[in-house]
Amino acid sequence: MPDRAQRADTRVTVDLVIFAIREARLQVLLIRRAVAPFEGRWALPGGFVLAGEGLEAAALRELEEETGVRQVYLEQLYTFGDPGRDPRGRVVTVAYVALIAADRAPLEAGSDAAAARWWPVDDRPPLAFDHDKILDYAVERLRNKLEYTTVGFQLLPRQFTLTALQQVYEAVLGRRLDKRNFRRKIALLGILTPLRERRTEGGRPARLYEFSARRFEKLKDKGILFPF
């Protein structure tokens, strides 16, 4: 039987990988650490789980503290607990992924001196702790989930154009998609409600759409998904 020293208590944190599409790229919100260890390095936002607080509740609390946003898509990613991942002692962290719509992303990309800013995931600084590993895994999961769920809609405002939707897929997957094939497949799913129009930059005005969760429920039962 393990004695008390062996099954020592452990500190548990949650870390957040907060994604948004900005400037047609997949970006992640990072915090510059003000204290040791890794002082001055960029890191994923996160913090300790409080007594009597659920893991997801802790993640939501941290998310609101960092960004001010609520009611966002949040999903548990993985739990990292290697001894030595935190030089201060045994810390197990439960990583979560949050997706924020572009129009709700709170922070402008500031100067390098800012304490928090968005970074493109494929053009970012080295991170503190094992956060590079966590972020890489989050990107991989997001790519996979994009193909068989509706998480892509979480990265858009409520009303959006088909081009904007396609740009989300292209930004996350990191490759171009064929416009006609993309539109046909989306249309085939029948989960979008067309609205009125609105012009944007440059050319011909684009029709706006809304995601129809009701229709999607029926599709999920049939196992119909997002094959891009």
Place this chain on the structure above:
Amino acid sequence: MPDRAQRADTRVTVDLVIFAIREARLQVLLIRRAVAPFEGRWALPGGFVLAGEGLEAAALRELEEETGVRQVYLEQLYTFGDPGRDPRGRVVTVAYVALIAADRAPLEAGSDAAAARWWPVDDRPPLAFDHDKILDYAVERLRNKLEYTTVGFQLLPRQFTLTALQQVYEAVLGRRLDKRNFRRKIALLGILTPLRERRTEGGRPARLYEFSARRFEKLKDKGILFPF
């Protein structure tokens, strides 16, 4: 800032969902609890993570303690940390899924009085703690993974017949598959090495095969998977 009482230390456990195919059914290894809470109830095997021990290392250690097997497929499933999930206090558990080949599954299905036995997942007793939720989620994940990875081979001995492979898929997915279509798709993947023959029960001798990991590596790069 949270004070000491708020970010109280927490005990961290690992719980194991150990699957095997026995009697052509998907079964799970359960332990009868000898002590409170939930004394006499069946539960997933598990235990505390030791000081200085990684999470996966703890899972492997528990697995070997329970079953004596090593070098099995092991994958982190999800982390459960609701306050109140354990009446003794705050316990966060990291759940793992292990897959054991039928010929390495150590225990015979014993009497009800045994401390550990295999149960069919769809015909099992109610479990202690939140273990029903954990097990249900594990089954769901296994079903999904079966369709786009090679985890199915982990549930078979090194040498197996195509019928045995098909039975694994049928047991996990819970539905019958067409024999000709199944064989064609497996052959198309080209990841099996045919061996010599061996008869088994009843009729015509069946050819044995081995899984060829080398060939599979190439397929993974191309995104070719298991579409059943």
Place this chain on the structure above:
DNA sequence: CCAAAAGTGTTAGGAGTACACCCATGG
């Protein structure tokens, strides 16, 4: 009338599904 982005169909190839009979062995 020019620039800019929106919108729209057809074709060819590959994958999935449904389906029934003969073969090799042991007893």
Place this chain on the structure above:
DNA sequence: CCATGGGTGTACTCCTAACACTTTTGG
């Protein structure tokens, strides 16, 4: 020779991917 499980091919449908031009607006 019979019981038992092993092994094989075809036809139809549907999904995927490749591919280029016209339309609508603002300036």
